[in-house]
Structures are given as C-alpha cells and as structure tokens.
Amino acid sequence: METSLVLPIVDISSPNKITTAQLIRRACVEHGFFYVKNHSIPEELIEGVFRESKRFFNLPVEDKMVSLHRDFLGYTPLYAEKLDPSLTTIGDSKESFFLGSSEGVRDLLPSWRQTMECYYKNALSVGKKLLGLIALALDLDEDFFDQIGALNDPASVVRLIHYPGEMISSDVETYGASAHSDYGTITLLLTDEVPGLQVCREKSKQPRIWEDVPRLRGAFIVNIGDLMERWTNGLFRSTLHRVMPVGKERYSVAFFLDPNPDCNVECLKTCCSETSPARFPPILAGDYIKERFRITYAT
Secondary structure, three states, X not given: OEEEOXXXXXXXXXXXXXXXXXXXXXXXXXXXXXXXXXXXXXXHHHHHHHHHHHHHHOOOHHHHHOOEXXXXXXXXXXXXXXXXXXXXOOOOOOEEEEEOOOOOOOOOOOOHHHHHHXXXXXXXXXXXXXXXXXXXXXXXXXXXXXXXXXXXXOOOEEEEEEEOOOOOOOOOOOOOEEEEOOOOOEEEEEEOOOOOEEEEOOOOOOOOOEEEOOOOOOOEEEEEOHHHHHHOOOOOOOOEEEEOOOOOOEEEEEEEEOOOOOOEEOOOHHHOXXXXXXXXXXXXXXXHHHHHHHHHXXX
C-alpha cells in the first residue's frame, strides 16, 4: 500500500535557531525525514554534480570497473549490493560511486575532481550546521557533536547513484534500493525529477505502509540514520525507506554525514532516565557502520 507523504520544510537560513530546532525535533520524532531549504549551495554546483555523475555512469563498464569499490569508496556495479539482506532475489538495480573528502576523488573526467571536492565541502558545511540545530533540538549545546569528537575528521561520503530505466521482466518484485535504514548520523539527499523514493514510518508493523516522498526543487531531503537513533534512544526515527523502479532512468546524490569512526555512540543524557533506560549498548561508530556494510555486501 502506498500513499503520499507531506514532510516538514526546514529553512536552515532562519535566524531563529530555537524555533527551527523545535521544528526539526518534531520532524525527527514523527517522520525521521524532512526537507531543508535555503541551504546556500549554488544551483550551478548541484547541476554540475549531476552532469558529472551522468558522464561517469555513461562510461563503458570496463572503464567504470577500474574504480571498483574498495574500503567503502569507489564504483559499485549493478546488483552488487542488497540493502535488504532478507530478500532472496538478485541485488538492487542500481550502480553507484562512493567518494570521500580526498580519497576516491581522482581525475576520472575533466571536471570531476574540482566539482566533487567543491560539492563535498559545501554539503559537509550544511550537514554540520544541521547537526548544530539537531543538538539544540535535543536540549544540548549547539556544538555538542564537535565536543564529543563526532565531527573531528568525520567519515562522510558522497554517493552518486544511477538507477537504470529498464524494468526487469520477472515474477519477483525488484527494487532500485531495497528497504533499509541509513547507517550513520544524517543523510542529505538530492534527486532528479523522477519519482521512486518511499518511506515506511512504522517499520515494526505489518503490513508495511509505504508513502511516496516527492522531490522539492532546491531542497535537500534529509533523514535520520541508525547512529542518531541510538544516540537519542529511539526518540528520533531512523526510518525505513526504499526506491522503487518506475520505468525511467533516475539519478540521485546522497551525502552521508557519519561520525569519526572512533566516536563512541551511547545514549544521550537528555534522552534517557530511570523510567526510560538506554535501549542500545554503546558502540564505536566505525564498528557499527563496518558491520552494516559487511551484511549488505555478503548476500
């Protein structure tokens, strides 16, 4: 069952940080997803990222395989990963490219490195600003995530994603990206105009109710990841989501703002009490993310 979802819209440029933080808190509690507008990243840069992404994915397969995914960076071919490991079908119908702050940002194409490095820096700046507002939303100091070392050389990556337009003829349902939650802290997503993204706000209930998330021009689609859910003791939702094929080629760009791998993720003092004890044991951010990747690529 699918319906349409109306998400909150957060104006990150608003000078009223407390009101903005309160809106983010409601969005994270109720949805785990929201839009962020007025993020200050130039439209020309965003268009450049999508242009370079299309150029890369249009290369011959043998050229793309030179940059095959290693140590969480590089090219991932079609069907190489299965985000929902419980499925018995083939892998997800997408190809992607992971790149970090400098590693993985090689001169694959004439304007590739300059464009990707610039976008990474801009997206990281937006993400850090957003984490400051999230800290305020949790009744913490605005620089809390800096204080605990989460943003000291964070393990952030840009992921370029291409979903082919061809529909596989099969009796088994196929997915562009099968149902999953994101692993880290927050994700900032840009998509083209092709639909397909869906969320399930109640992941433990059956049958699952899937709601379409449309693109909002000029805005990021932001969602909470597993580590933020653990930090907040389940208060903020790491919402299950997927991408369904619609018979049209689709491109998206995801920025995963993940903590420093050595950052200890444990329940925040503002999110637990005697009557609401910690639900998750402490874990190093890097250990959690490595294990999630291991499961994703093991099937």
